[in-house]
Amino acid sequence: MTLQMIGCSHHTTAVEAREQLSFSAEQTQWALAQFAQQFEGAELVVLSTCNRVELYAAGGAFGVGIGAVPPATGTLSMEQASKALNEFVAKCLNKPTDFVSQHMTIRQGRDAIDHLFLVAASLDSMVVGEAQILSQVKQAYDSSNLADATGPITHAAFQASNRAAKRVQTETSIHRRRLSVPSVAVGEVVPEVFETLKGKRVVCCGAGEMAEETLRYLKAAGSDNICIVNRGHDRAVALGEAFGAETQPLTSLHDEIVGADLLIGTTSSEHPLVDASTFAKLNAKRAGRVLLVLDLAVPRDFDPAIGDEAGVYLYQIDDLRAACDRNRREREKQWPKAKRILDEEADRFFQSLQQRATGPIIAQLRRQAEEVKAAELQRLMDKLNGSTDTAMTKEIEKSFDRLTNKLLHPPMASLRDDAADGHSRGLLEALRHLFNLGDDQ
Known part of the structure; x- marks a missing residue:
């Protein structure tokens, strides 16, 4: 089957x-x-x-x-x-x-x-x-x-x-190899700055699809102190409830930046949420604490100049997309190796499947051969009427075993090879008829 x-x-x-x-x-x-x-x-x-x-x-x-x-x-x-x-x-x-x-x-x-x-x-x-x-x-x-x-x-x-x-x-x-921008941001960039996200204050600006995907990766990474800052209230609250996150209006962003460890931008704003000069004043209040900024928005949510501030590590979407492209190329390199593994496993599956069909026939063929051998050996021993010693009797039995095995080896080896080829030569049915094996397995 x-x-x-x-x-x-x-x-x-x-x-x-x-x-x-x-x-x-x-x-x-x-x-x-x-x-x-x-x-x-x-x-x-x-x-x-x-x-x-x-x-x-x-x-x-x-x-x-x-x-x-x-x-x-x-x-x-x-x-x-x-x-x-x-x-x-x-x-x-x-x-x-x-x-x-x-x-x-x-x-x-x-x-x-x-x-x-x-x-x-x-x-x-x-x-x-x-x-x-x-x-x-x-x-x-x-x-x-x-x-x-x-x-x-x-x-x-x-x-x-x-x-x-x-x-x-x-x-x-x-x-x-991670391929989405949020997965690269959280899975590859964040660990370079923080050993763990537990206890770290994460401020996510925006409540759209990019924010939702990013929040999934943040929660999977163990983040337990997330605040969603968004202009629209209802969407932020719904997303906050889904991910166990706090929500704040966009007017609270400045205060949230001061207390943040990780700042993420995912909005669709046409202009930066915070300009460079305002950010510099906010950063001065942070007392030198490290701030990782992941700007995943297009247009960008944060002025690139904030990356020059002390203690600030800024990654923009182009940096992350470049990492995604590298990962995609690395995955493509692994495809041939993965396909070889699948081919090996498919061969293994079909060999197992074919053996289910051939196994009973081989067992029946060997049983029949053993019965014929035993009968002929007994007939010979009866004719010799005990005239051989123990050593000679064992040698005769070994000769019968060798003869039986040599006669069975070619058809059984051919049957196994045929099974591996999908029974393309029809040897299974041929053996049934040649040796009168019938259907009883």
Whole structure:
């Protein structure tokens, strides 16, 4: 059996179409239950995020054969499986089948596994190396487990994808290079000035999207004394409640600068919030305390001249964007290494899968050979009627063992090689017929 996938992502499908093809939590649960009813014994995992919608199916009617291994009775051909998945998605989302087939791609077998591994390792993400997708893949798998919609193939595939992604995380630096301006500012610049943010007074000017993203990184870094200074009251209060931060009107900015350890600018103001001369007077009241200023705004919130003040470390958005670009280039350098890891893990997965098909046949072949050997050895011993001593008897037994092993080695080695190639030469079925092994495994 192998894996089938139907899906679309930001690479090939516009957001307008992805929105129509996305699965809500309720639709996902309905799909998992409906799939089991419609295709008895089939497995399903539904992965639906803002950038991709993918359904992974296996088993039951989707238990197509591997190479020469015949599918179980009642299974679908590759073409039938594709058609069934298209129709199923259309049914779940109440969309025309033509619309689904136009925007969603079918992947099967090795192609589906390779794709799943790329997704889990975030090599297929809009931002290569972002960490969120692996948790989303895990959540999708866990949801299917809870709905009793998984089985041997989806268990093996998703557990293998997790192992592959973990290897990429630990053996490459592709996940350790920050790409957004706030993540670089908080994750790379702040530690150069402060050992910890705990107890440090952080003053964030602005309450828009840039401020919100910056606050997420600040909280993750342990910041526990944040003040949001903003012209608009309601937005500041809402953001403050979300992040456990204090809020002050923009008129309090001067006082906040005097008490700040970290000052962040994220507003859309057309003019600097504080001019250089005013800042110099405020800095004089700080008694030489270090102040880190992160100006993430465009236009800039702070006059560049404040960076010349004693004890002030100023980083502007161009400095941070340059760091983002360097990190992006470093991630790109790690991509080939990460892809090699995924290829190794995919090979390992398929070898394991193929061995499940060949293992019982090899065991049955060896059992049959052992039975024939034992019978012939006993017949010979009966004819010799005890005329050989113990040493000679053991030598005869060893000769029979060597003969059996030498006769079995070529077909078993060929079968293993054929399994690694996806049973492309049909040796598994040939051995069944040549040695009259039947279907009893």
